[in-house]
Amino acid sequence: xxxxxxxxxxxxxxxxxxxxxxxxxxxxxxxxxxxxxxxxxxxxxxxxxxxxxxxxxxxxxxxxxxxxxxxxxxxxxxxxxxxxxxxxxxxxxxxxxxxxxxxxxxxxxxxxxxxxxxxxxxxxxxxxxxxxxxxxxxxxxxxxxxxxxxxxxxxxxxxxxxxxxxxxxxxxxxxxxxxxxxxxxxxxxxxxxxxxxxxxxxxxxxxxxxxxxxxxxxxxxxxxxxxxxxxxxxxxxxxxxxxxxxxxxxxxxxxxxxxxxxxxxxxxxxxxxx
Numbered sequence: 001x002x003x004x005x006x007x008x009x010x011x012x013x014x015x016x017x018x019x020x021x022x023x024x025x026x027x028x029x030x031x032x033x034x035x036x037x038x039x040x041x042x043x044x045x046x047x048x049x050x051x052x053x054x055x056x057x058x059x060x061x062x063x064x065x066x067x068x069x070x071x072x073x074x075x076x077x078x079x080x081x082x083x084x085x086x087x088x089x090x091x092x093x094x095x096x097x098x099x100x101x102x103x104x105x106x107x108x109x110x111x112x113x114x115x116x117x118x119x120x121x122x123x124x125x126x127x128x129x130x131x132x133x134x135x136x137x138x139x140x141x142x143x144x145x146x147x148x149x150x151x152x153x154x155x156x157x158x159x160x161x162x163x164x165x166x167x168x169x170x171x172x173x174x175x176x177x178x179x180x181x182x183x184x185x186x187x188x189x190x191x192x193x194x195x196x197x198x199x200x201x202x203x204x205x206x207x208x209x210x211x212x213x214x215x216x217x218x219x220x221x222x223x224x225x226x227x228x229x230x231x232x233x234x235x236x237x238x239x240x241x242x243x244x245x246x247x248x249x250x251x252x253x254x255x256x257x258x259x260x261x262x263x264x265x266x267x268x269x270x271x272x273x274x
Contacts, residue, residue, distance in 0.1 A: 013048050013089040015121065015143050015187040021048070021220070022209040028221025030211055031229065034060050034077045038226065039084030047088050048221070049211070051123065052078040054093040054153070055225050059233070066152045069095040071109055078117040090119040091145050096153045099124050099133055106133035110142050123190065125151040127177025131184040138185030146181035148174050149215065150193035161238075163214070165194040178202045178210075190223065191215040193240070214240030 021028055030049040033039040034056045042050055054066040056077055061068065071094075078092040092113050099106035110122045110133075121143035124130055134144045149164045165171040174194060181189055188209045191199045196216025203210045203218050212219030224241060227233045231246040261267035 012087050015089070018048070018089070018188060018209050018221075019207075022207075028209055028211060030221055030223035031226045032059075032223070033081050033084070033226060036080045036084030039081040039088075039090075042226070043085040043088050049223070050081055050085050050088045050090050051223060052081050052090065052092045052119070053225065054095050059225065059227050067096050069093075071095055071098045071112070074098075075113060075116050078113065078119050082118045089121065090117075091121045091123050092117060092119045094122050094124045099130065103133040103136050106130075107136040107140065107142075110137050110144070111140070114142060121145055121187065123147055125153050127173070128180050131180050134181065134184040134186060143187050144185065145211075146178075146186040146189040147192065148177055148181070148189060148194075149191050161193070163193045163195070165198050171195070171198050174198065175202055175205075178206060182206050182208050188220075191219060193238075214238060 018028055028048050029046070030051060031042055031047050032053040032055055033042055033050045034052060039050055052074065054069045054074070056073065057063040057066040057069040060077070061073075063069075074092055074095050078090065082090050094106070094110065094113070098109045106124070113119065113122055122137070123145040124133070125147040127146075127148060130146075134146070137144050150161060152161075165174045171194075175198065178189055178191075186208060188211055189202075189206070190211045190213065191202060192212075193214035196218060199210065199212055199215035200218035203220060209220035211221040211223050213223050225233075228236060228241045229244055231243040232248050232251075234243075234246075234248055258267065
């Protein structure tokens with residue numbers, strides 16, 4: 001079932017609308033964004049959910065992992081995205097160590113993110129270990145998106161970015177954690193880099209939507225880091241990334257043409273002068 005123009009012009013996306021989309025079998029379209037300009041473009045295109053991912057540590061700040069991202073970084077970039085997005089549901093990633101210390105600290109930090117940015121929800125990684133924090137948040141009215149499978153904030157624990165849930169024991173743990181996250185009050189769960197059949201089992205079991213990234217076609221929605229999807233980050237090529245453009249080539253060509261015109265005194269010309 002495809003989207004119509006009427007769908008794209010519909011009222012603001014909410015957690016309830018995502019639930020309705022799952023119930024109706026309509027796929028949820030998600031992308032990351034870190035600034036107002038990109039968020040506004042995606043919003044105009046009808047993207048349902050914009051995630052201010054802690055991937056900003058890699059994409060914006062140039063770090064090797066997401067670990068260095070701070071709460072202040074998240075708040076800064078989420079404010080910008082909220083300014084650019086009027087229809088999409090904006091979700092902010094809670095950065096490493098902003099929710100792991102205690103449920104109380106997680107609750108306070110999540111509340112701060114919502115109050116200071118105007119976003120609609122927060123996202124955090126983990127299963128059973130974060131359910132107390134999630135319960136505190138959801139009981140107070142803070143919508144929470146869960147995240148299972150490959151969890152980038154735990155990269156030093158796992159030691160690689162390989163797929164998770166490929167053996168029966170780990171697959172069962174991910175499945176049970178998904179049930180626990182739903183019971184704790186999550187409105188949706190991101191499933192990252194897990195076998196398609198495991199994602200299908202979780203999706204068919206849960207009443208809340210699943211959002212896949214490297215988790216196969218059976219999830220209720222899909223998300224990609226926008227720089228991967230648009231071909232800006234070409235040094236990262238996992239099988240789950242489909243490149244819909246080659247913006248790196250286009251941008252480099254444009255910059256080279258500009259540089260040549262300036263150096264050859266072809267820019268600006270008299271028509272571009274006052």
